[in-house]
Structures are given as C-alpha cells and as structure tokens.
Amino acid sequence: MNPALETLMLAFAAEDGLAVPARALFLGAQTHPTLLDWPQVTGWQPFRPYADAWEAAGFARTDEPLDGIWPVVLVLPNKSRDETLSWFALARDRLEPGGRIVCAMPNTAGAGRFEQEFAKAVGRVTSLQKNKCRAFHAVDDGSWDERVIDAWRALGNWREIPGSRFMTQAGVFSCDHIDPGSHLLAMHLPANLRGIVADLGAGWGYLADAALRGCPKIDRLDLYEADARALACARHNLAGHARSIHYHWHDVTTGLPGTYDAIIMNPPFHTGQASDVDLGRAFLLTAAGALRRGGKLFLVANRQLPYEAVLDAASLAWRITAENPTYKILFANKR
Ligand SMILES: C[S@@+](CC[C@H](N)C(=O)[O-])C[C@H]1O[C@@H](n2cnc3c(N)ncnc32)[C@H](O)[C@@H]1O
Structure with missing residues (x-):
C-alpha cells in the first residue's frame, strides 16, 4: 500500500468526498482498485515499473508532452521540492477552467509545507489528513496567481x-x-x-x-x-x-x-x-x-x-x- 495514494483516494470517499469526475488526468500515476470504477483516467508516469503496472491494469497512459485539458488533475509527487512545484504547474496547465487539482503527499515529504506553497497560487485549499499523509485540493475559480505558477513551471525546465x-x-x-x-x-x-x-x-x-x-x-x-x-x-x-x-x-x-x-x-x-x-x-x-x-x-x-x-x-x-x-x-x- 502507498499511504499517499490511499489518502488521495480518500478525497473521493463515497460519504462526504469529492464527486468522481467524468475524466481525470493523473500525474505520477499509480494503480489503485478504486480507480478501476472511475469512467476515464489517463496517467502520466515517467518511472517505467509504475508505468507498466498502470498499463497492465488497463488504464490509458500518456507520455510527454502532455496534450489536452481535464476537469480534474490528480498529483502524486515524489520527494523533490522543485519537481513537486513544477508538477503543480503542469497540473494547472492541463486543467479545464473551473477544474480541480487534487494532490497527496506523505507528511515526511513536507506535505504541510507543500500545501502552504500550493495555497500561495490558488488561495483557498481544502485538505484532509490520514495515513500520516495529507491530501489537499482547490478549484480554479479564475483567481489563481499566474506569476507564482510561472515560477513553478520554470523549476521543471532542464538545468545545467x-x-x-x-x-x-x-x-x-x-x-x-x-x-x-x-x-x-x-x-x-x-x-x-x-x-x-x-x-x-x-x-x-x-x-x-x-x-x-x-x-x-x-x-x-x-x-x-x-x-x-x-x-x-x-x-x-x-x-x-x-x-x-x-x-x-x-x-x-x-x-x-x-x-x-x-x-x-x-x-x-x-x-x-x-x-x-x-x-x-x-x-x-x-x-x-x-x-x-x-x-x-x-x-x-x-x-x-x-x-x-x-x-x-x-x-x-x-x-x-x-x-x-x-x-x-x-x-x-x-x-
Ligand atoms: C544511483 S543512480 C545512478 C545514476 C547514473 N548511473 C550516474 O551516472 O550517476 C541509479 C539510477 O537507477 C535508476 N533506476 C531505479 N530503479 C530502476 C529500475 N527498476 N530499472 C532501471 N533503472 C532504475 C534511477 O532512476 C537512477 O537514475
């Protein structure tokens, strides 16, 4: 079990969670049984073992450069700060107007700190804590701070x-x-x-x-x-x-x-x-x-x-x- 993935899925738990979207993009995609019931999830995963597992479970995969926009973008980052922030920007770039970004991370990877970073661009953030992880999400209401997102995007550029x-x-x-x-x-x-x-x-x-x-x-x-x-x-x-x-x-x-x-x-x-x-x-x-x-x-x-x-x-x-x-x-x- 990946605790961050479990916590990400909890954000969509049946009782009082978010509605399951008609289409979703998953950055850092990893398989979860709950996702099999979703109508359509496309995964982006640069790490081959996880990409293979994703495809073997029957999910659609996309490689970079990503094309299209989605009403919901899920983000399951690794442990690098710059990578995580650049994935927030990637999620924003692939989000439909009015869409929602949902991210989950372990507390030991700085989930609380990243939630605060996320809030710098998106304003109001909703979050839940479970499994020593945190899931947080926000809807693009047109007020997100594009300068902050531009700075995040630049962190994903190739560097020397x-x-x-x-x-x-x-x-x-x-x-x-x-x-x-x-x-x-x-x-x-x-x-x-x-x-x-x-x-x-x-x-x-x-x-x-x-x-x-x-x-x-x-x-x-x-x-x-x-x-x-x-x-x-x-x-x-x-x-x-x-x-x-x-x-x-x-x-x-x-x-x-x-x-x-x-x-x-x-x-x-x-x-x-x-x-x-x-x-x-x-x-x-x-x-x-x-x-x-x-x-x-x-x-x-x-x-x-x-x-x-x-x-x-x-x-x-x-x-x-x-x-x-x-x-x-x-x-x-x-x-
Ligand atoms: C210690 S680094 C060595 C990097 C490189 N050889 C260098 O010159 O510094 C190990 C590398 O193995 C890769 N790796 C991890 N798991 C792997 C796997 N299952 N199959 C292939 N490569 C893997 C990592 O992405 C990482 O780039």
Missing part, C-alpha cells in the same frame, strides 16, 4: 549541472551535482573496457559519458534507465559522442534483452521515499544473468551495502578494487 555541460531536470537522480559514487567508479574504469557494454540505471548519463571518453574500445553502449526524463537528458548529454549508443526506457529488475561483454553500474537502493536494498540486489542478479562468459562487472556501492553475498550467490568472482570512507568499487568476473 554547475561547472559542466550536462543537462538534467528536477526529480531525476542527482539532478544538481555529479554523484560522488558514480564519479569514483568513473575514475576506476579500466581504459581497456571493450566490446558491447551496458550501463544499468544510467540516469542522465554521467557514467556512460565517462566510459565513452575513457574507453575507446567500447563498440556499443546500451543505457538502461527507468526514469524517462533522465533518459531524455542522457540522450542530450551523450549526443556529442560519435559511437553506437542505444537508449532503453526499461525496468532493469525484469532482466535485459541482450548479453554483454561488460556492465557498469551505480545501482539504486531507493524506491520512492524508502530505502530498498533488494532493488540493488535485483540489479546485480540482472547483471550476472546478462554477462557473457568472461564478462566483467564494474559497480560502485555504499560500503555498508551487502552486495558481495549476491555476487557469491551468482557465482561471480569478485574483488574490491578501490574504496573510500563512503564507497567501494567492486569488480566481478563471470567465469
């Missing part, structure tokens, strides 16, 4: 990592800086990395860029990334490389469609707001399954993450090739 030429977007992993773990791995990639290589959880392309720069014998690089927005940034950030690069909007935990001479990765260990070591483990198992015999795996992880046992279980020979007080670099080999 300071001191670099890399472009990112609010909400994607490490959108304001180069991740120090990825940087450490980039420093320790061997120059003789060769053949067909995959980057799992490629983000906006930092590690992929380092591999292409430092390893001239890479014939092809396949990027696998679940966040469609990060992948779009990676496509931009790697456009200058005259190499064969393939971009896959893909849930790595479902396995890979190909096999590889080498795999590089900085595996995720968070799902939404919560830390999730099993996600990192699933990445390692996918990598082990996709390596050719003699294939090599290079990964960085926080020192406390127990990935060595996963490599043992997958029968990969491994060693730590570098470490610092926070991270370790693991090199594994498929015999």
Whole structure:
C-alpha cells in the first residue's frame, strides 16, 4: 500500500468526498482498485515499473508532452521540492477552467509545507489528513496567481549541472551535482573496457559519458534507465559522442534483452521515499544473468551495502578494487 495514494483516494470517499469526475488526468500515476470504477483516467508516469503496472491494469497512459485539458488533475509527487512545484504547474496547465487539482503527499515529504506553497497560487485549499499523509485540493475559480505558477513551471525546465555541460531536470537522480559514487567508479574504469557494454540505471548519463571518453574500445553502449526524463537528458548529454549508443526506457529488475561483454553500474537502493536494498540486489542478479562468459562487472556501492553475498550467490568472482570512507568499487568476473 502507498499511504499517499490511499489518502488521495480518500478525497473521493463515497460519504462526504469529492464527486468522481467524468475524466481525470493523473500525474505520477499509480494503480489503485478504486480507480478501476472511475469512467476515464489517463496517467502520466515517467518511472517505467509504475508505468507498466498502470498499463497492465488497463488504464490509458500518456507520455510527454502532455496534450489536452481535464476537469480534474490528480498529483502524486515524489520527494523533490522543485519537481513537486513544477508538477503543480503542469497540473494547472492541463486543467479545464473551473477544474480541480487534487494532490497527496506523505507528511515526511513536507506535505504541510507543500500545501502552504500550493495555497500561495490558488488561495483557498481544502485538505484532509490520514495515513500520516495529507491530501489537499482547490478549484480554479479564475483567481489563481499566474506569476507564482510561472515560477513553478520554470523549476521543471532542464538545468545545467554547475561547472559542466550536462543537462538534467528536477526529480531525476542527482539532478544538481555529479554523484560522488558514480564519479569514483568513473575514475576506476579500466581504459581497456571493450566490446558491447551496458550501463544499468544510467540516469542522465554521467557514467556512460565517462566510459565513452575513457574507453575507446567500447563498440556499443546500451543505457538502461527507468526514469524517462533522465533518459531524455542522457540522450542530450551523450549526443556529442560519435559511437553506437542505444537508449532503453526499461525496468532493469525484469532482466535485459541482450548479453554483454561488460556492465557498469551505480545501482539504486531507493524506491520512492524508502530505502530498498533488494532493488540493488535485483540489479546485480540482472547483471550476472546478462554477462557473457568472461564478462566483467564494474559497480560502485555504499560500503555498508551487502552486495558481495549476491555476487557469491551468482557465482561471480569478485574483488574490491578501490574504496573510500563512503564507497567501494567492486569488480566481478563471470567465469
Ligand atoms: C544511483 S543512480 C545512478 C545514476 C547514473 N548511473 C550516474 O551516472 O550517476 C541509479 C539510477 O537507477 C535508476 N533506476 C531505479 N530503479 C530502476 C529500475 N527498476 N530499472 C532501471 N533503472 C532504475 C534511477 O532512476 C537512477 O537514475
């Protein structure tokens, strides 16, 4: 159960809740049994596992750029401040005149603070609290402050990592800086990395860029990334490389469609707001399954993450090739 989603649905609870709309757009869409009874809900979801679940449940999906307007826009944000505010603006842009935005967030993600931010543009807000979350909503009565909404919209624009030429977007992993773990791995990639290589959880392309720069014998690089927005940034950030690069909007935990001479990765260990070591483990198992015999795996992880046992279980020979007080670099080999 996702408590914020449960709370969002409570805003439409039968007794004294809002009326179920004839049509709705759901930003950050995630499936809920109640939604199956709604006449029509279109979902926008950049994260592939949730997008797949949404489609598998039979709902309509839309990709960016969104087209059309709706009488109700539901918003289920993640944890980034700028992303959340830019999603408020996106909701406003897709709202029919007189329509309603309904948002829900966990208290730990700053729901109360975001309700206040929302009120700065929309004025009167109605809210309910349940499941340690808050759902809040407002009707566009024509008086919303467009200057505030313009400022929110700008937060969703692509931005440059300071001191670099890399472009990112609010909400994607490490959108304001180069991740120090990825940087450490980039420093320790061997120059003789060769053949067909995959980057799992490629983000906006930092590690992929380092591999292409430092390893001239890479014939092809396949990027696998679940966040469609990060992948779009990676496509931009790697456009200058005259190499064969393939971009896959893909849930790595479902396995890979190909096999590889080498795999590089900085595996995720968070799902939404919560830390999730099993996600990192699933990445390692996918990598082990996709390596050719003699294939090599290079990964960085926080020192406390127990990935060595996963490599043992997958029968990969491994060693730590570098470490610092926070991270370790693991090199594994498929015999
Ligand atoms: C620790 S970041 C590494 C980012 C990047 N490699 C870099 O150079 O900094 C992990 C990435 O995995 C992505 N991710 C999370 N779950 C995923 C999944 N199930 N399948 C594919 N990618 C996923 C995240 O969106 C994030 O971009």
